[in-house]
Amino acid sequence: MTDSRKDNALAFTRHDHADCQQHLLQTAQQLCAKRSVRLTPRRLQVLEILLRSHQPMGAYEVLQAMNDIEHNIAPPIVYRALDFLQQQGLVHRIESQNAFIACIHPGHHTTAQFLICAKCHRVAELDDQQLPAMQLAQDLGFKAEHAVVEINGLCAACRE
Amino acid sequence: MTDSRKDNALAFTRHDHADCQQHLLQTAQQLCAKRSVRLTPRRLQVLEILLRSHQPMGAYEVLQAMNDIEHNIAPPIVYRALDFLQQQGLVHRIESQNAFIACIHPGHHTTAQFLICAKCHRVAELDDQQLPAMQLAQDLGFKAEHAVVEINGLCAACRE
DNA sequence: GTCATAATGTTATTTTATAACATTTCCGCT
DNA sequence: AGCGGAAATGTTATAAAATAACATTATGAC
Ligand SMILES: [Zn+2]
Ligand SMILES: [Zn+2]
Ligand SMILES: [Zn+2]
Ligand SMILES: [Zn+2]
Numbered sequence: 051m052t053d054s055r056k057d058n059a060l061a062f063t064r065h066d067h068a069d070c071q072q073h074l075l076q077t078a079q080q081l082c083a084k085r086s087v088r089l090t091p092r093r094l095q096v097l098e099i100l101l102r103s104h105q106p107m108g109a110y111e112v113l114q115a116m117n118d119i120e121h122n123i124a125p126p127i128v129y130r131a132l133d134f135l136q137q138q139g140l141v142h143r144i145e146s147q148n149a150f151i152a153c154i155h156p157g158h159h160t161t162a163q164f165l166i167c168a169k170c171h172r173v174a175e176l177d178d179q180q181l182p183a184m185q186l187a188q189d190l191g192f193k194a195e196h197a198v199v200e201i202n203g204l205c206a207a208c209r210e
Numbered sequence: 211m212t213d214s215r216k217d218n219a220l221a222f223t224r225h226d227h228a229d230c231q232q233h234l235l236q237t238a239q240q241l242c243a244k245r246s247v248r249l250t251p252r253r254l255q256v257l258e259i260l261l262r263s264h265q266p267m268g269a270y271e272v273l274q275a276m277n278d279i280e281h282n283i284a285p286p287i288v289y290r291a292l293d294f295l296q297q298q299g300l301v302h303r304i305e306s307q308n309a310f311i312a313c314i315h316p317g318h319h320t321t322a323q324f325l326i327c328a329k330c331h332r333v334a335e336l337d338d339q340q341l342p343a344m345q346l347a348q349d350l351g352f353k354a355e356h357a358v359v360e361i362n363g364l365c366a367a368c369r370e
Numbered sequence: 371g372t373c374a375t376a377a378t379g380t381t382a383t384t385t386t387a388t389a390a391c392a393t394t395t396c397c398g399c400t
Numbered sequence: 401a402g403c404g405g406a407a408a409t410g411t412t413a414t415a416a417a418a419t420a421a422c423a424t425t426a427t428g429a430c
Contacts, residue, residue, distance in 0.1 A: 062350070088427085090377070109417065124380065129418065134377095145305040146358050148386095148417065163343040165352050174350070179342045183323040183359060186336060190222070191366025192325050198306050198360040199343060206351025248396085250408070269386070284411065289387065294408095308386065308417095 060154060061104065061174040062167075062205045071101045077156050078140050087138060096131040097140060097152060105171040106149035144173065146200050151175075163199035169208035220314060221264065221334040222327070222365045231261045237316050238300050247298060256291040257300060257312060265331040266309035304333065306360045311335075323359035329368035 135141035242249040295301035299319040
């Protein structure tokens with residue numbers, strides 16, 4: 051298996067999560083600096099919470115995590131930070147679960163696909179696969195803007 | 211363009227919608243009879259409401275349509291009928307919109323893909339396209355059960 | 371420092387979905 | 401026809417997810 055394919059399955063493989071968190075935080079800082087957008091403390095806090103989780107989190111779970119250290123955080127705070135992070139391609143929304151997950155490849159977000167395990171709830175992010183439906187869409191004169199691809203099933207570990 | 215591709219773009223082409231509604235209702239009746247499941251009046255009513263619409267409808271929009279003729283219908287009535295219709299492959303849920311749409315090809319539902327126009331809100335259902343991500347998933351030992359593929363963009367008519 | 375803008379905080383409400391339980395309908399059986 | 405269990409529907413209340421509207425604070429250009 052190539053490195054890139056191993057990387058794609060990161061969520062389902064053993065790895066040093068603290069390292070990968072640190073690395074993704076740095077990348078996020080750099081990207082935002084380059085784009086002259088502000089990764090404020092609130093936004094960073096939300097990103098850190100999502101990075102710590104191996105699973106997608108609902109907005110209200112993120113909210114709970116914030117309220118565990120500081121009281122009276124209200125939903126709009128969370129939703130606004132999530133909106134920003136999604137716009138910057140640092141966080142993805144998992145539509146079929148009303149949940150959010152940190153992007154594992156910030157920067158490359160043309161089209162991402164997710165493999166979602168129904169048992170352990172981990173999510174692998176696959177990037178840059180071509181969608182045949184995209185080609186057909188184009189043939190039909192449809193101008194594609196954003197594709198949602200979420201594959202539900204069981205990961206290798208959970209099939210046993 | 212082949213017939214099947216023309217059919218795929220049905221939602222974006224001129225056609226006799228009354229005819230296609232009638233045909234799909236008959237197919238639904240036949241499928242349910244064959245499977246020995248009951249397409250009761252309530253379930254049929256919900257399917258008819260969805261078939262009349264060219265756009266996905268939220269559960270509460272369906273509810274509103276029901277309340278227009280009979281009062282005091284409550285949400286569980288609608289959600290239960292929608293659950294049944296989804297199980298039978300007669301209705302699809304559009305995850306990125308919390309909305310529901312009648313299946314245009316009942317029977318063939320292995321994996322469906324949707325092209326969703328951001329302007330006119332029509333949805334085309336494409337069937338049986340292979341997803342490269344599925345092959346990669348399999349290579350990773352992931353057992354795929356259900357794929358959500360929703361492509362947002364602008365249809366040919368709305369691009370002008 | 372001033373001022374416009376962006377970001378955050380606050381309050382209330384809307385939208386979407388389900389839990390729990392009561393009642394009715396269906397259908398095979400006697 | 402009449403009984404009885406299962407499925408479907410009806411009802412009430414509540415949970416979960418998201419946003420509207422407005423007040424306050426922080427930021428950075430001038
Ligand atoms: Zn990503
Ligand atoms: Zn798993
Ligand atoms: Zn379908
Ligand atoms: Zn359109």
